[in-house]
Amino acid sequence: MSVVKPAPIKETASHRAWLRVLVRPHPMAAAAVILSLVIAVLGMPDLIQAHTRVYSPLALCLVLVLWAGIVMVRQKVHLKPGTIDYALFAAFAYFTFRGPNAHTVANAVAGIGLFYLASELAKRREFFEGIISTFTGLTAAAALFGLAELVFFRHNLASDWGVADPDPQNIFPRIGSTLLHPAVFGAFLAMALPVCGYISFAGNSSKIRIFGMASTLLCMLSIPFTFAKGSWLVTSLMGAAFLLLLLRKRDMKKLIFMVVLAVVVLLPLIFLWQPVTRQTMIRLKSSVHGRMLVWGYAWQGIKQNPVFGVGQGKGPASMINMSNLLRKFSLTHAHPAAVDNYYLDYILEEGVVGFALFVLFLILLFYQGARGVFRPGAHRRKLVPVFAGLAAICLDALTFDALVWWSLFICFWVFAGLLNGLASEGRAAAGKL
Numbered sequence: 001m002s003v004v005k006p007a008p009i010k011e012t013a014s015h016r017a018w019l020r021v022l023v024r025p026h027p028m029a030a031a032a033v034i035l036s037l038v039i040a041v042l043g044m045p046d047l048i049q050a051h052t053r054v055y056s057p058l059a060l061c062l063v064l065v066l067w068a069g070i071v072m073v074r075q076k077v078h079l080k081p082g083t084i085d086y087a088l089f090a091a092f093a094y095f096t097f098r099g100p101n102a103h104t105v106a107n108a109v110a111g112i113g114l115f116y117l118a119s120e121l122a123k124r125r126e127f128f129e130g131i132i133s134t135f136t137g138l139t140a141a142a143a144l145f146g147l148a149e150l151v152f153f154r155h156n157l158a159s160d161w162g163v164a165d166p167d168p169q170n171i172f173p174r175i176g177s178t179l180l181h182p183a184v185f186g187a188f189l190a191m192a193l194p195v196c197g198y199i200s201f202a203g204n205s206s207k208i209r210i211f212g213m214a215s216t217l218l219c220m221l222s223i224p225f226t227f228a229k230g231s232w233l234v235t236s237l238m239g240a241a242f243l244l245l246l247l248r249k250r251d252m253k254k255l256i257f258m259v260v261l262a263v264v265v266l267l268p269l270i271f272l273w274q275p276v277t278r279q280t281m282i283r284l285k286s287s288v289h290g291r292m293l294v295w296g297y298a299w300q301g302i303k304q305n306p307v308f309g310v311g312q313g314k315g316p317a318s319m320i321n322m323s324n325l326l327r328k329f330s331l332t333h334a335h336p337a338a339v340d341n342y343y344l345d346y347i348l349e350e351g352v353v354g355f356a357l358f359v360l361f362l363i364l365l366f367y368q369g370a371r372g373v374f375r376p377g378a379h380r381r382k383l384v385p386v387f388a389g390l391a392a393i394c395l396d397a398l399t400f401d402a403l404v405w406w407s408l409f410i411c412f413w414v415f416a417g418l419l420n421g422l423a424s425e426g427r428a429a430a431g432k433l
Helices: 013-022 025-042 050-055 059-074 083-098 102-121 125-152 157-161 182-202 206-226 229-249 252-271 273-304 324-332 342-373 379-396 406-432
Strands: none
Touching: 025 059, 025 102, 025 125, 025 406, 059 102, 083 102, 083 342, 102 125, 102 406, 125 182, 125 206, 125 406, 182 206, 182 229, 182 379, 182 406, 206 229, 206 252, 229 252, 229 379, 273 324, 273 342, 342 379, 342 406, 379 406
């Protein structure tokens, strides 16, 4: 009886192509960044809470980010370290070694990895446009789901999944879409608006520009129903700045587009004016009073532990015994009352030392970005929406603990990397002139 040997598997062209992709630095970096954004926006990574969130779907991206970084190093794609790099590593080193655990390590891998991968990709036009287009598409998808949530859902996803303790519905349910929380969703939309506007006006074809306009419209329609006042304020500031710029340049086409967009967004608010204003006044009174109260206790906690803080993730818990009201809140909710100011929370937990390192990084990054915006060159057009988007999330973080949420954490570090890469590209181009 003869034994039939299996025929040897031939290495096909498709196999070889996949193998080449796995060792090519820029395609791997693009895959890591784009997959991270997809999961951050649509994958609901915060469905699992902070103490176990390393096991969320985003863990898939950590492996890819690590692999892409290794490929970059093996292919000798090096970034010359500068002051920003030293500040970045110092901030993450302090954050990680101050409280070493799976969560802080995951933050360091994702933050540093995405920052440098996005920074390198920003220097290549096709990869930059791929990231920005993907982000715009994700914004449109999340906004569509948010509007469907408003129309068809009895409660928002945060309430249905028990991810957070949402405010009482009162009149309207606040929409959170796949980002699971209204404040997070509002901050994401405010961050995405400059990018969607960039696609609307700077797209390479009419189809891409229409796609950008549709995403911008969906974004604008969704923001009011998050009832996130910080996002409303940031969006209004960006809109006013953009209108002043258009008036200065006398760009009538874009001005007309902005007016039409404003009319379309205001129409549903006009029909729903009474319930929307009632909901706004209820939310305004309760949220402002609550934040002012908690911020006062946060300052007390900072004064008690000014240098090194109370420890990573221990900020809200450290304030429970400062007030009967905070103690009662912790007993009736799944967690203590949040600080609702990312910077206050950061200094409370990491102390002046950790906070100073992080703020130094932000100052250096925005300084480099601002110099790039005012430096002539082709990079300038791409820098503006990235700069504005990053500024939007940093301003919005004054009203809630923004980067505690994985979704915004990932978006923040991708945008920070894009800003760093584009500004470096502009500086290098200026040096060649």
